[in-house]
Amino acid sequence: MNSLFLCVIREHDLRIVLVAAFLCGVGAWVTARLFRRALQTGGLQRVGWHVLTALAAGVAIWCTHFIAMAGFRAGVRVTFDPLLTLLSLFICIVGSVLGFIAAGSRVVPWPSVAGGVLLGSSIAAMHYVGMMAFHVHGQVRWDPPYVIGSGILGPVLSMAALHMALKRTGQGTNAMAGLFAAAILSVHFLGMTAFHVVSTGEGMVPAHSEALKTMTMAVIGMSLVILVMGMVSYLIDDSTRAETIERLRRMALNDALTGLPNRANFNDRLDLEIALATQRGSRLALIGIDLDRFKDINDLRGHSVGDEVLRVLGSRMKALSHEERGEFIARTGGDEFTAICRIGASGEVEGFVDRIEKALSLPIRTDDLEIASGGSLGVALFPDDAADRESLINGADLAMYRAKSNPLQRICFYEAGMDERVRERRALAADLRDAISRNQLTLHYQVQTIVSTGRIRGYEALLRWTHPTRGQIPPGEFIPLAEENGLILAIGEWVLRTACREAATWEPPYTIAVNLSAVQFINADLPSVVRAVLAETGLAPERLELELTESTIFADRERSLEMLRQIRELGVSIALDDFGTGYSSLDTLRSFTFDRIKIDRSFFCSSAATGQTMAIIRAVLALGKSFGIPVVAEGIETYDQLSMLNAEGCEEAQGFLLGHPVTMEDIIRKGQVARVEEAA
Structure with missing residues (x-):
């Protein structure tokens, strides 16, 4: 150890030694961080980072040796062999590449040992090849213990450095830098301690010529450039990775279309706000927002217009919410938004809700179109209405759906009774699920007559x-429930099969009309179902008439029209029900030739009997004649209505005046229909 100290102090220029040590430390620091980045990548990218790491390591090793040798006071003339000098550089770079690849490999056993041996051996090999390139005019003597010590200490310290690096922590990276620098410096200065020059007394000149000093400065400059380039690459990649991570984080937490926070972001924020409200003993409002008529916008204008509407509304909501006031709005579904508002003073919730409602109600201009939007808002309060997140969200949803079901009430606050109504609705849905198997469903039949003659058409x-405890459940209550819960498919098929089976036994062979739901068009292969039912029941196709509304077609227009064409090819008639209540009746008639048009009963109720309403009825009758389609008037309850229809040339009608819906047994008892087996 004393010989090592004396070698450094007496036989070297300390200023140059310090420069070499500084470059060694910088190079080791850069190498450690580049190697850490290599461990974080894979494939060809990892190979590239390993090469860049090896270049930085090679520069650190080679430049430390060369610059320190420039500060060595040999006391005799010295020269450098250029080929051996370049070979030493090649050895340290190649050895470093192999060492770092081995250390980062997942298949090499004991990677830190294998990599450390390769890396430390390349340091030692580089040093002694470099010493072979160092020609002195004198006798050279080597001290073997120091040579052996340098050959052992280099790989050992390199193994320790790589072992720390493979921990992939900040402390491990710093430890690698220190140990790697120690490996380079220990190999060099132990090797120099082993190196002794005995002067022959000939050709004594200063050891450091101006040319050597210039070359040393050039090596220092180039080594700094290479190290800086490696560090800049690391920093640029680190910045790019940070930007990418931040961009991915924003994408993960924000909706791409509107720029608003998404559902995951909303859930985290709501948990935070609930925790703060609990800690402070304050209150919190949750507002559920659902756009009105958004499906109609998509169906009529296309999804691009629908997306533009969402972008505009998202921008408006982003502008009206104030984070400093505890206001937060997120897009949590297709056309659903959810807002949070801290309650600190009276009127804060009402003011926030009013601003949202106004933003939703303002018209939206896009593609030279002015689109009227709007929304339904439901408000639930914490802890007044709920004590946890799920209950609060459920309360806001219940209030929002209540607002949506009432066109006159755009904003609805949660009430305790809403939960009870939901439970009742769920219980009713459960009962409806078993209604077919328990024979609780029945069919009633309402007569359809020829207006001019009074003859029965079908x-x-x-x-x-018939509910076992609640009695008769109105169709307007349980049909929407069946559609919401997917029960309408089984129920609709049961209705079709039962009606066709009954009608197949009738004498005379009247037609039978069966209503179809929009859900059946979306989720069922109706042509196949109709074909199978006709084959099973034996009903002639021309005796079956399927009724559907315009909204049924617009649920999936192209698919619905194609299904109607396939059903028509079976010989089955198609009737357009509730005509005049849709938003594009003429376009519907133009798209498909229906066998019958049914005027909605709402035109014939007493409150609607105005001059304008009668004008609409006459227009529909005239339209049917021009298209050559028979018109059926529903809801006829007075003789005046019947006389008006006869005068205007309406072909068919049904309603309480002509006959209430009754069971099959009632029809047979009245003698209107006889069953084939009974007539025989």
């Missing part, structure tokens, strides 16, 4: 549900 099958 019957419309109407579904009825």
Whole structure:
């Protein structure tokens, strides 16, 4: 150890030694960080980082040796062999590449040992090849213990450095830098301690010529450039990775279309706000927001217009919310938004809700179109209405759906009774699920007559549900429930099969009309179902008439029209029900030739009997004549209505005046229909 100290102090220029040590430390620091980045990548990218790491390591090793040798006071003339000098550089770079690849490999056993041996051996090999390139005019003597010590200490310290690096922590990276620098410096200065020059007394000149000094400065400059380039690459990649991570984080937490926070972001924020409200003993409002008529916008204008509407509304909501006031709005579904508002003073919730409602109600201009939007808002309060997140969200949803079901109430606050109504609705849905198997569903039939003669043309099958405890459940209550819960598919098929089976036994062979749901068009292969039912029941196709509304077609227009064409090819008639209540009746008639048009009953109720309403009825009758399509008037309850229809040339009608919906047994008892087996 004393010989090593004396070698450094007496035989070297300390200023140059310090420069070499500084470059060694910088190079080791850069190498450690580049190697850490290599461990974080894979494939060809990892190979590239390993090469860049090896270049930085090679520069650190080679430049430390060369610059320190420039500060060595040999006391005799010295020269450098250029080929051996370049070979030493090649050895340290190649050895470093192999060492770092081995250390980062997942298949090499004991990677830090294998990599350390390769890396430390390349340091030692580089040093002694470099010493072979160092020609002195004198006798050279080597001290073997120091040579052996340098050959052992280099790999050992390199193994320790790589072992720390493979921990992939900040402390491990710093430890690698220190140990790697120690490996380079220990190999060099132990090797120099082993190196002794005995002067022959000839050709004594200063050891450091101006040319050597210039070359030393050039090596220092180039080594700094290379190290800086490696560090800049690391920093640029680190910045790029940070930007990418931040961009991915924003994408993960924000909606791409509107720029608003998404559902995951909303859930985290709501948990935070609930925790703060609990800690402070304050209150919190949750507002559920659902756009009105958004599906109509998509169906009529296209999804691009629908996306533009969402972008505009998202921008408006982003502008109206104030984070400093504890206001937060997120897009949590297709056309659903959710807002949070801290309650600190009276009127804060009302003011925030009013601003949201106003932003939703303002018209939106896009593609030279002015689109009227709007929304339904439901508000639930914490802890007044709920004590946890799920209950609070459920309360806001219940209030929002209540607002959506009432066109006159755009904003609805949660009430305790809403939960009870939901439970009742769920219980009713559960009962409806078993209604077919328990024979609780029956069909009633309402007669359809020829207006001019009063002759029976056919019957419309109407579904009825007799609940075991609640009695008769109105169709307007349980049909939407069946559609919401997916029960309408099984129920609709049961209605079609039962009506066709009954009608197949009738004498005379009247037609039978069966209503179809939009859900059946979306989720069922109706042509196949109709074909199978006709084959099973034996009903002639021309005796079956399927009724559907315009909204049924617009649920999936192209698919619905194609299904109607396939059903028509079976010989089945198609009737357009509730005509005049849709938003594009003429376009519907133009798209498909229906066998019958049914005027909605709402035009014939007493409150609607105005001059304008009668004008609409006459226009529909005239339209049917021009298209050559028979018109059926529903809801006829007075002789005046019937006389008006006869005068205007309406072909068919049904309603309470002509006959209430009754069971099959009632029809047979009245003698209107006889069953084939009974007539025989």
